[in-house]
Amino acid sequence: LSLSEIGFSFAEAGSEAHRRLRLWRPRWSLWLGLAIAFVAAPLVGSDYWFQAILIPVLVMALAGLGLNILTGYAGQASLGTAAFMSVGAFATYNFLLRLPWLPLPVSIALGGVVAALVGLLFGLPSLRIKGFYLLASTLAAQFSIEWLFSQFPWFFNNASSGAISAPRLEILGHDIGSPLGRYLLTLTIVGLLTWLAANLVRSQIGRNWMAVRDMDTAAAVIGIPIMRTKLLAFAVSSFYCGVAGALWAFAYLGTTDAHGFDLDQSFEALFIIIIGGMGSIFGNLLGAAFIVLLPIALNNLTTAWHLGDLLDESLLGNLQKALFGALIIWFLIKEPDGLARLLQSARERLSIWPLRS
Amino acid sequence: MSFLPRRLDRWLLSAAIGAAALIAGPAVEAGSNDQYVPLLSYRVGPYASSGIPIWGGFLDYLHYINEAEGGINGVKIVTSECETGWLAERGVECYERIKGGLDGSPVAILHPFSQPIAYALTDKSVADKIPLITLDYGRTEATDGSVFPYFFPVMLNFYSEASGLINYIAERSGGPDKLKGKKIVSLYHDSPYGRETIGPLDLLSKKYGFEIYEIPVPHPGNEQQSQWQQIRRIKPDWVFLRGWGVMTPVAIKTAARVGFPADHIIGDVWSSSEDDVIPAGNAAKGYLAITTYPGGTGFKIHEELRKYIISKGKSDLKDLKQFGTVYYNSGIISAVITVEAIRTAQAKFGHRPLNGEEGRWGLEHLNIDNKRLAELGLTGLMQPLRLSCSDHEGGGAIKIQQWDGEKWTAISDWVNADRALLRPLIEEKAAAYAKEKSLTPRNCAAES
Numbered sequence: 001l002s003l004s005e006i007g008f009s010f011a012e013a014g015s016e017a018h019r020r021l022r023l024w025r026p027r028w029s030l031w032l033g034l035a036i037a038f039v040a041a042p043l044v045g046s047d048y049w050f051q052a053i054l055i056p057v058l059v060m061a062l063a064g065l066g067l068n069i070l071t072g073y074a075g076q077a078s079l080g081t082a083a084f085m086s087v088g089a090f091a092t093y094n095f096l097l098r099l100p101w102l103p104l105p106v107s108i109a110l111g112g113v114v115a116a117l118v119g120l121l122f123g124l125p126s127l128r129i130k131g132f133y134l135l136a137s138t139l140a141a142q143f144s145i146e147w148l149f150s151q152f153p154w155f156f157n158n159a160s161s162g163a164i165s166a167p168r169l170e171i172l173g174h175d176i177g178s179p180l181g182r183y184l185l186t187l188t189i190v191g192l193l194t195w196l197a198a199n200l201v202r203s204q205i206g207r208n209w210m211a212v213r214d215m216d217t218a219a220a221v222i223g224i225p226i227m228r229t230k231l232l233a234f235a236v237s238s239f240y241c242g243v244a245g246a247l248w249a250f251a252y253l254g255t256t257d258a259h260g261f262d263l264d265q266s267f268e269a270l271f272i273i274i275i276g277g278m279g280s281i282f283g284n285l286l287g288a289a290f291i292v293l294l295p296i297a298l299n300n301l302t303t304a305w306h307l308g309d310l311l312d313e314s315l316l317g318n319l320q321k322a323l324f325g326a327l328i329i330w331f332l333i334k335e336p337d338g339l340a341r342l343l344q345s346a347r348e349r350l351s352i353w354p355l356r357s
Numbered sequence: 358m359s360f361l362p363r364r365l366d367r368w369l370l371s372a373a374i375g376a377a378a379l380i381a382g383p384a385v386e387a388g389s390n391d392q393y394v395p396l397l398s399y400r401v402g403p404y405a406s407s408g409i410p411i412w413g414g415f416l417d418y419l420h421y422i423n424e425a426e427g428g429i430n431g432v433k434i435v436t437s438e439c440e441t442g443w444l445a446e447r448g449v450e451c452y453e454r455i456k457g458g459l460d461g462s463p464v465a466i467l468h469p470f471s472q473p474i475a476y477a478l479t480d481k482s483v484a485d486k487i488p489l490i491t492l493d494y495g496r497t498e499a500t501d502g503s504v505f506p507y508f509f510p511v512m513l514n515f516y517s518e519a520s521g522l523i524n525y526i527a528e529r530s531g532g533p534d535k536l537k538g539k540k541i542v543s544l545y546h547d548s549p550y551g552r553e554t555i556g557p558l559d560l561l562s563k564k565y566g567f568e569i570y571e572i573p574v575p576h577p578g579n580e581q582q583s584q585w586q587q588i589r590r591i592k593p594d595w596v597f598l599r600g601w602g603v604m605t606p607v608a609i610k611t612a613a614r615v616g617f618p619a620d621h622i623i624g625d626v627w628s629s630s631e632d633d634v635i636p637a638g639n640a641a642k643g644y645l646a647i648t649t650y651p652g653g654t655g656f657k658i659h660e661e662l663r664k665y666i667i668s669k670g671k672s673d674l675k676d677l678k679q680f681g682t683v684y685y686n687s688g689i690i691s692a693v694i695t696v697e698a699i700r701t702a703q704a705k706f707g708h709r710p711l712n713g714e715e716g717r718w719g720l721e722h723l724n725i726d727n728k729r730l731a732e733l734g735l736t737g738l739m740q741p742l743r744l745s746c747s748d749h750e751g752g753g754a755i756k757i758q759q760w761d762g763e764k765w766t767a768i769s770d771w772v773n774a775d776r777a778l779l780r781p782l783i784e785e786k787a788a789a790y791a792k793e794k795s796l797t798p799r800n801c802a803a804e805s
């Protein structure tokens with residue numbers, strides 16, 4: 001055994017231990033998180049927590065995840081998130097309506113598949129254009145899909161209102177229409193898809209995406225098929241957005257219409273990944289929690305502190321919006337890489353505290 | 358780099374404040390002897406300017422009931438506001454916050470004040486047994502209360518509006534038989550809302566023999582040159598303007614440019630406020646509009662409100678010029694229906710705060726006749742309203758008001774819609790909804 005060999009195996013063993021150590025912590029917190037989400041939350045949660053807080057955060061985290069795959073991992077900017085959500089919602093509705101024998105999860109998955117196909121179509125310009133120009137071209141998805149779903153009554157079953165609403169939600173004969181049932185449905189789907197995404201981005205596909213993101217010419221030189229990689233990113237991302245749209249419409253609001261998914265929602269998804277962290281899986285959840293909950297918290301604070309007695313309600317409403325914007329700016333200055341990075345660096349520093357700080 | 362523990366502390370502190378704020382919720386003082394009337398308002402966002410006078414009328418009337426009568430039969434009304442921005446998701450959050458009542462005071466009746474919120478609450482309100490009132494908007498098919506037990510599109514649905522319009526034109530022309538051969542253009546906002554009147558107008562044109570031309574205007578409607586050129590070629594007797602937002606003033610201005618007289622354009626309920634005509638300037642002089650709550654301060658209720666609320670500086674309005682505007686008066690009517698329904702239910706359940714189920718009973722037995730309207734000081738401002746299990750609309754009459762460049766003046770009495778004629782269309786839609794959702798309609802004949 002030569003000295004260099006010993007050194008090498010030593011280093012290997014060290015890195016192995018280091019790797020195990022690094023894998024261990026997230027796993028442990030993951031199980032804790034799952035236990036809280038699946039066991040503790042249903043035990044202590046109220047209707048308000050399920051319907052107003054947990055469900056929208058989970059759904060928007062999924063939409064953020066969809067956009068993060070496309071933008072954070074594959075580097076393709078998009079403002080079409082809401083459009084793909086809308087496709088998922090309307091497609092799921094039509095599967096539920098016209099093929100009532102399909103189980104609910106299958107209809108939702110098929111809704112996602114239709115959204116993926118539409119995403120593929122709107123992903124075609126990405127083969128020729130990049131960056132801001134691509135961002136502008138995905139706006140086309142937003143406008144044409146809103147137009148499609150308000151012009152052709154077949155999509156909303158000729159309802160005079162143009163709104164679609166969820167038929168009875170049930171799985172294997174069990175009614176899951178209660179707030180708890182809808183929460184568990186959302187949680188299960190979001191959990192499974194998040195697990196899938198986490199594995200996907202660490203696979204060959206995910207590495208291809210990141211290679212294209214970092215420099216597509218270099219990626220092409222080492223033999224990565226650019227076209228297939230980009231289109232796959234659009235399809236997978238739109239699938240996630242489509243499923244999120246179906247959950248938004250049926251598990252959260254119970255109804256939607258063509259204008260229910262507007263450009264604001266696309267921006268919201270974009271803010272989620274910027275604040276949560278580009279190219280991070282867990283960051284989507286943090287970002288969604290921030291975007292969805294902060295306005296509610298501000299609103300509740302003003303009510304709890306009786307600010308309504310001192311200030312005009314209109315002024316208060318606008319102040320909340322201004323404060324929300326200011327907080328976003330403050331966060332981005334403090335940590336441009338998002339909340340996920342903030343959490344990670346806090347954990348790293350905590351692991352060596354108080355030896356160094 | 359900052360020192361970690363201090364930073365963590367700050368984090369924990371802000372997280373704790375946030376969590377406390379979330380859990381604390383509203384904390385307005387109220388005893389359990391009060392009736393809670395929540396207000397889902399939108400004081401920010403694109404529709405805030407039309408919302409603010411509505412909340413003015415709504416809150417002023419409720420406060421007036423507290424001040425002048427000591428509440429509804431002595432049961433004080435407490436209110437609280439929740440900002441929705443007109444959006445469904447914020448509305449759902451507010452609804453979940455208020456549905457359990459306020460410190461023991463229950464919710465009897467809820468106004469969503471927004472189409473998307475009303476739709477999002479359709480199923481939830483049935484599960485929670487809280488009746489929703491949508492004044493002159495909402496689901497037309499919910500008129501059939503056997504399928505929609507907790508949804509009340511009171512006063513005027515879009516079908517009745519179309520029928521009321523045709524009856525008004527018949528009145529102006531000298532009888533329904535004079536409608537034959539008349540040309541009427543329906544210029545509509547190209548959205549499900551705008552398309553609602555196509556069905557009933559088609560049916561009515563076949564019945565009376567007038568010609569109907571349906572012309573869509575794409576959202577938002579800020580360019581209508583080609584539509585009005587088309588109207589000029591048709592040379593219609595009347596234009597029915599089913600506008601929304603910016604579409605209405607643009608239509609009025611474009612009509613003036615192509616030389617179509619404003620006094621032959623009749624705007625729909627959502628094209629009938631001051632906000633719709635003032636931006637059109639002089640072109641709007643003579644413009645007609647359908648309403649169920651004419652503008653003006655000359656009604657008896659306004660004297661009362663002046664005495665108890667306005668002169669004492671207790672009004673919710675910041676700008677008192679909005680007192681008596683069309684939207685302010687609509688807020689009064691929303692509040693009147695709420696108060697009178699609770700009063701009706703109190704006659705059965707006792708003079709105490711009521712829950713949503715009791716509130717619904719009150720709504721389904723609400724009967725505001727002309728005598729009651731006179732007692733309330735609402736003669737001329739509000740039409741008689743009688744609801745039942747099978748009829749959640751109740752009114753179905755319109756008034757036509759005219760803009761003189763300064764203010765609205767009512768130029769007709771109440772014109773009734775031919776509701777019996779349109780009822781089968783509504784029942785068909787309600788049945789389709791029941792089938793889609795696998796609902797079993799209630800048997801209204803068996804309800805007391």
